[in-house]
Amino acid sequence: MTTSPSFAQQTADKLAVVEALHRFAAGIDLRDKELLASSLSENAVSDFRPAAAKAGFEYPVIEGRETIVSALLTSLSTLDTTHSISNPRVTINGDIACVDVLVEAQHVLRNDGTRHYLMKNRYDVELARSGDIWVITRNTVDNVWRSGDLAVLSAI
Incomplete structure (x- = not known):
């Protein structure tokens, strides 16, 4: 006989899943290699192709x-x-989770704060439990809308 996780455990797991996304975002924003790595499984996959295609460029998986x-x-x-x-x-x-989340991503040139590119993206994320934490196994990013200077992304 299998038992369902308690409401408290389900809630804790959902918070831990979202925490993995916060580690991912903060790792990028803080340029913290260890924090970013802590959000990903060893064999993680990042697929930015849908968002890139809408912005008019190619980006590999x-x-x-x-x-x-x-x-x-x-x-x-x-x-x-x-x-x-x-x-x-x-x-x-x-031990598997899926999360659909919106991510607003602002990109500003460090040497010219007047140039920026803002995207609202939808992340379709798959995660797995890894010990006491959850880690991203696959992240597919699609774009909802975007504004600003696209050249910022290539630092032109």
């Missing part, structure tokens, strides 16, 4: 924690960023 961390911190190295997470809808099935 990135696989592996270290590759994702390196790619994000390198590609955003000339920018100050803020990522704000809202409206998380979490579904948990055992």
Whole structure:
């Protein structure tokens, strides 16, 4: 006979799932390699293709924690960023979770604060329980709207 997790456990798990997304966003914004890595599974997949296509450029699927961390911190190295997470809808099935969340991502050139690019993205995130925490196994990013200077993303 299997028993369902208690309401308290379900609530704690949902908060822990959202905490993984906060570690991801803060790791990017603070340029904190260890914090960012703590949000990802070893074999994580990052798929920014849907959002990139709407902005008119190509971006490859990135696989592996270290590759994702390196790619994000390198590609955003000339920018100050803020990522704000809202409206998380979490579904948990055992040790696997899915969350649909909105992320507003502001990108400002560090050497020219007048140039910026703002995106409202929808993240479709898959996670797995890893000991006492949850980690992202796959993140697919689609764009809802965007404004500003697209060239900021390529630091032109």
